[in-house]
Amino acid sequence: MTATVSYDEVEVGQEIPAAEYRVRRVNLVMYAGASGDFNPIHWNERFAKAVGLPDVIAHGMYTMAQGGRFVTDWAGDPAAVVDYGVRFSSMVVVPDDDEGATITVSGVVEEKLDDKRVVVGLTARADDAKVLSRARAVVQLA
Amino acid sequence: MALNRDFVGRTYASSAPYEVSRVKIREFAAAIGDANPIYRDKEAARAAGHPDVVAPPTFPIVFSLQGGSEALVDPDLGLNIAMVVHGEQRFEYTRPVHAGDELVTRSTITDIRSAGRNELMTIRSEVTTVSGEPVCTTYNTIVERGGAA
Numbered sequence: 568m569t570a571t572v573s574y575d576e577v578e579v580g581q582e583i584p585a586a587e588y589r590v591r592r593v594n595l596v597m598y599a600g601a602s603g604d605f606n607p608i609h610w611n612e613r614f615a616k617a618v619g620l621p622d623v624i625a626h627g628m629y630t631m632a633q634g635g636r637f638v639t640d641w642a643g644d645p646a647a648v649v650d651y652g653v654r655f656s657s658m659v660v661v662p663d664d665d666e667g668a669t670i671t672v673s674g675v676v677e678e679k680l681d682d683k684r685v686v687v688g689l690t691a692r693a694d695d696a697k698v699l700s701r702a703r704a705v706v707q708l709a
Numbered sequence: 710m711a712l713n714r715d716f717v718g719r720t721y722a723s724s725a726p727y728e729v730s731r732v733k734i735r736e737f738a739a740a741i742g743d744a745n746p747i748y749r750d751k752e753a754a755r756a757a758g759h760p761d762v763v764a765p766p767t768f769p770i771v772f773s774l775q776g777g778s779e780a781l782v783d784p785d786l787g788l789n790i791a792m793v794v795h796g797e798q799r800f801e802y803t804r805p806v807h808a809g810d811e812l813v814t815r816s817t818i819t820d821i822r823s824a825g826r827n828e829l830m831t832i833r834s835e836v837t838t839v840s841g842e843p844v845c846t847t848y849n850t851i852v853e854r855g856g857a858a
Contacts (some may be wrong), residue, residue: 569757569758588742594740594742597739597740598740598741600736600740601733601736601737601739601740601741601771602737602740602770602771603771604770606790606793608794618791618792619854624794626795627794627795627798628767628770628795628798629741631767631798632741632743632765632767633741633742635741635765635766635767636741636742636743636745636765638766639743639745639765639766640745644747644757645745645747645748645763645764645765645766645805646747646757646759646763646805648766648802649801649802650799650800650801650802651766651767651799651800652797652798652799652800652801652848653797653798653799654796654797655794655795655796655797655798658794701797704766
């Protein structure tokens with residue numbers, strides 16, 4: 568259980584370079600199956616529009632998982648993420664085409680805690696809308 | 710329709726222990742597009758100091774709402790599932806989840822409130838091993854769009 572990032576080498580304000588994650592309809596179908604969340608707003612355009620949504624939207628948890636992937640890739644060990652929370656502030660609309668949508672995640676070290684832990688604040692955007700807010704992870708560094 | 714505030718404080722236990730399997734972790738990692746070998750390869754996980762493959766941080770969503778979902782479909786709550794979107798989510802870990810864990814969940818409805826035209830409901834779930842070792846606590850807030858209108 569060892570992160571590859573050293574606590575002593577991290578500074579408050581340090582930015583973690585942005586990464587882009589593509590989401591297409593097939594990813595939502597896979598996520599529905601893996602998570603057990605078969606809410607039709609995530610795969611059925613007819614249903615999504617009938618309940619007032621612009622189109623099929625990604626599972627919030629799919630977007631949250633991309634933020635988690637961003638942090639675990641940075642930390643070097645998935646088990647280093649000891650606390651991770653988000654608010655879903657906007658929907659990720661996923662059109663039925665080959666492009667899908669793109670979620671762009673970036674991060675900044677906001678605080679250094681005791682026990683070699685740091686708080687990483689995350690920003691996630693899709694189509695210029697902020698899709699996660701108050702997104703923060705507490706990461707156990709080496 | 711406003712949600713029934715009498716549900717605040719109600720606790721629901723998972724019906725059966727959830728067995729975390731390597732296959733399910735691999736499926737979940739594939740679904741989120743994450744190729745990290747610590748999710749997929751037992752040897753890679755062991756080399757990194759874990760007893761077995763580790764679950765991604767958001768994996769407990771797979772099983773932690775078992776109990777709470779019972780409340781969501783209770784007609785007395787007054788929830789229109791078709792209007793539900795996810796509001797907030799948090800996972801607070803005591804230790805990582807890994808393959809081989811047998812986990813049980815106790816979910817408590819901690820809050821129901823209105824925000825503008827929406828109804829918000831928060832469920833806290835305590836996840837432990839079958840022998841009672843704490844593993845993680847999850848916090849799930851759902852939004853019923855237009856529920857308070």
